[in-house]
Amino acid sequence: MKIVSWNVNSVRARIQNILNYIKQSSPDILMLQEIKTENKNFPVSDFKNIGYESHIFGQKSYNGVAFLSKIKFNKISTGFINDKLNQSRIIAGDIKNKSDLIKLINIYVPNGNPIDTEKYDYKKIWLKLFVLEVKKTLLKNKNIIIAGDFNILPEEIDSHDHTKYENDALFKLEIRKKFRELVNLGFVDVYRHLNKDKQEYTFWDYTAGSWQKNNGLRIDHFLVSNNILNNVKNIIINKKPRSKIKPSDHTPIELEIS
């Protein structure tokens, strides 16, 4: 089964790129972040026409997450944490994989910049609530996949120049500690697990020729719980969509499980 996570930076502005990507890559499940639209304006029929059901947690202008899926989802929920600002940042649902029931949690973590503002406090509180809720969820289901735009650079190797990010909400030590805390509940950062020293990115800023210079960041991640780590076959950062006309600033990360 192929499960993909992609921050598309507006589902409506990106519809043709997304449809092209799906036709080439044919994921079983596509987890979208930053759809930037309300449920009623989500292009459900465009995806239905190529065989995908939509499960949407939208918001006007900002944020918003969704699942596109060829397979059936159960128990879709949009209230995973009590988001203090009522922003649409998490959608979760259960899927059947052979005899396993797997909970998929699709997240768009707050950016948190600049760090001397309430935006940074919101990111910290959000992460705290999220870690607490994942810990509770693990007691009920040991099979969990968390994927999405984490807005966290886990280590120095995950950016083109970590010295520029020491006082950035993506790389502040206390934020990276929250990421470690989440992993230490019993997860594996799949990309880093299978690529110990490789320096690849999932995001390149639109400005300053970042893409051309490969000045990127690895901030989109797949965390798989230890119980299903043996099911992981492969993980790939697919850079092709970032090279297209009118791209998202993020590119898809693709997980293959058995």
Add this chain to the structure above:
DNA sequence: ATGGCTGAGCTACTCAGA
């Protein structure tokens, strides 16, 4: 390079992104 693009909402310009 001290935010240099981009999208949404709206229809001039701000907010947000990372």
